[in-house]
Amino acid sequence: MSLDAVRSRAEEALRGVYTGVEEGKGFVAFRVPAERVVEAAEALKSAGFDHVKSVTAVDRPKEGVIEVTYHVSSYSDPELARGIVGITVSLPRDNPRMPSLSRIWVSAEFQEREVFEFFGVVFEGHPDLRPILLIPPLAEKHPLRKDFIVKEEQVYKGGITKLEQPP
């Protein structure tokens, strides 16, 4: 019930911009082309969605895309605070670049830095695009991409394994 109001407000703001809608529990996401994402963000901001709750990304190597999702909501409008609206952008995996939304929503600034270091998405126009959680040589490897391989757990097959001992 409450999500319908949020959804209709967001649909009204994004009319003509979005290309698809996905809906979950308490959550509705609008798919937006990368070149129109600033326009969509400004429309949502003027409709009352005043902050970004999270910026996240999904790596889909088979389709060759990285999907960046902004979750926005509102503090000032109690009606809009009942649901979360997402903007999903698909970017090419070999050169993921999109305009930064941290000018429009300031709370996106650090989270865009996180997506930058973990997925390698470059946000054009970001005021300070540096790694935030990882050390710089590690951030260049983009550890949350699917092609970053971590050491797997092995099955113990008996015998004495040689471990690296602390000095």
Added chain:
Amino acid sequence: MSTLRSREARAGPPEEGRLYVGNLDAAARRARELLLGKMKLGKLVDWGTAFSLWPVHFTTSCCGCEFAATWSPRFDAERYGALPWLSPRQTNLIVIEGTVTKKMGCALRLVWEQMPHPKFAIAMGACALDGGIFYNSYNIVRPWEVVPVDVFIPGCPPRPEALARAIVELQRLIREKGVASKWIEEGEREDKPAPIPKEDLCSWWRG
């Protein structure tokens, strides 16, 4: 007059075994020889250090709860003379409570360098031993690659008794091996030198 002259005459050339205060350097050297050589001041230093192990807070993970419980009234680790302190400059023990990420490894080494010697380290929990559940993570360091660790506590997380036991073990280590007095005498710890981390952990910090 006669007593004064006789005292002057007795003074004569400097004698072995007496303390002269005219030359401060010589007097200090002599006092050090007397105290450390004959009166076993080293043992006094070890005894004093063992009962004033002040740990600095370095809570990186959930083991910090057990650390807090150790100093709560029930387990009361302050009876061993250990008092948690905020500033690393007034402490001589660091309890590494849990996972240390690469960026935190830089902070760990910086805190360690700020502490005055003789100083000791306790690694607490499975994560501090060998990574724990984050054993294959790309973003952790083993604390023993960053600072020289004296006592390891296994467990996930260890009980407060285990941490109290580690403090008692460290006290035993200091008093039996004379770690603190040797460290003061020689100026560095030769049996456990500070390791050099494999990679540059502080590159982010210099910009």
